[in-house]
Amino acid sequence: MDTQRSVVFYGAITVDGYLARENHSLDWLFGTEGEDESSYPEFSKTIDTQIMGRETYEQVLLLSPEGLPDDGMKHYVFSRTRNNDPEAPVEFVQGDIPAFVRKLKTEPGKKIWVVGGGKILRPLLEAELIDEFVIQLAPALIGRGIPLFLPGDYDSRLELIDVRRFGQFAEVVYRLK
Secondary structure, three states: OOOOOOEEEEEEEEOOOEEEOOOOOOHHHOOOOOOOOOOHHHHHOOEEEEEEEHHHHHHHHHHOOOOOOOOOOEEEEEOOOOOOOOOOOOEEEOOOHHHHHHHHHHOOOOEEEEOOOHHHHHHHHHOOOOOEEEEEEEOOOOOOOEEOOOOOOOOOOEEEEEEEEEOOEEEEEEEEO
16 A cells, blocks of 8 residues: 555646746736635645745745645655745755655655746656646646646656636646556
8 A cells, every 4th residue: 555645737728838027026817706605625634735836835925925825735846946944944954855855755744735837837747757647727728838748758647637627727636647
């Protein structure tokens, strides 16, 4: 029996595959029917650890000036330039992303949530460490921006687990085969 924790990407993208505009704007995400509906309330009960890159963390702070909620979740931010601050609700991590996640997977706990972009996702895909994708497709085409999937050395087959609708958003759930 596998007792390792699952690693899940959960997030919204445009139909043409972008997480954000080139300037990190998420304007395409707002003002669409269903933006206040999602599977996040039930998803949040399955996770206790969050990992993201520095750029994503900085965008989270811009969108939520009050900072990350004190929700008991462990927040790790990969950064080559920032060091830990006892006042910050996150732990800054440097080094090998897949090695760090492999270690997290062996520790007791709930699922591990990968937040944000391809710089964190690509090495995890290349190391075959993403177990599940929960992707909300927003009804927008923006033509350019920050893609969810960066080119890389990965080739994975997925199994469709669920498809749900939240207003104008379609949510697809895939697991690694």
